[in-house]
């Protein structure tokens with residue numbers, strides 16, 4: 001499914017938080033949204049999972065206006081992992097993952113055998129099967145994050161929107177998650193702070209600066225020392241990973257090296 005952000009503009013109190021953003025994410029493509037704090041990444045994603053409505057422009061899914069759809073129809077197509085998703089009720093991990101089926105079921109309908117199997121597979125893929133019967137209230141930050149990603153997958157969306165999904169994850173689970181996103185076969189838009197992770201996993205990177213798209217393209221083309229200095233205000237050397245060829249940044253230490 002193709003996702004098209006067509007001249008997306010979001011205004012709050014007359015100020016444009018995102019201005020005339022045009023971006024496509026193709027079927028089976030992983031596009032990374034990067035940019036400094038406050039550049040409009042979460043605001044953009046919030047429009048895609050319909051927590052915010054655009055002031056101007058449209059979001060199209062295979063040509064259909066996402067904000068014109070019934071809530072349930074949108075929820076069958078788009079799953080989101082947001083920054084502020086909390087699970088404060090005493091449900092088990094399995095129950096929380098099963099909630100991802102809600103857009104596909106009528107209220108109080110029992111899960112089918114196939115749906116239970118789908119949930120089990122998602123628990124396995126996110127390495128949380130051993131926690132299935134635990135209360136979500138007892139989980140660590142990284143475990144909870146993986147449970148919420150499993151819930152997004154059982155929603156069987158066509159489009160996946162993730163806001164900083166590697167938050168709380170140790171490096172093994174960060175890489176495992178990003179590998180999973182690559183193999184998921186979904187239209188994926190993911191906000192990431194870590195430019196090296198973004199360069200490792202994304203087909204294309206879109207760079208936001210003060211609410212505007214300033215660059216988009218394959219990581220090796222977009223992540224230049226000049227762009228990193230202009231947008232992120234840090235000095236870095238861009239190298240190629242000796243085994244994968246991915247662009248990777250080596251940042252200059254701030255003045256006064258540790259221990260120096």
Ligand SMILES: Nc1ncnc2c1ncn2[C@@H]1O[C@H](COP(=O)(O)OP(=O)(O)OP(=O)(O)O)[C@@H](O)[C@H]1O
Nearest residue numbers: 012013017035036037038039040041042043044191
């Ligand atoms: N409801 C709101 N009212 C006023 N300003 C807002 C609102 N929501 C967001 N903003 C502002 O819009 C700008 C963009 O915020 P956004 O959360 O999209 O940035 P971000 O790129 O995701 O940042 P971060 O990297 O810090 O998560 C920020 O300056 C933020 O303070």
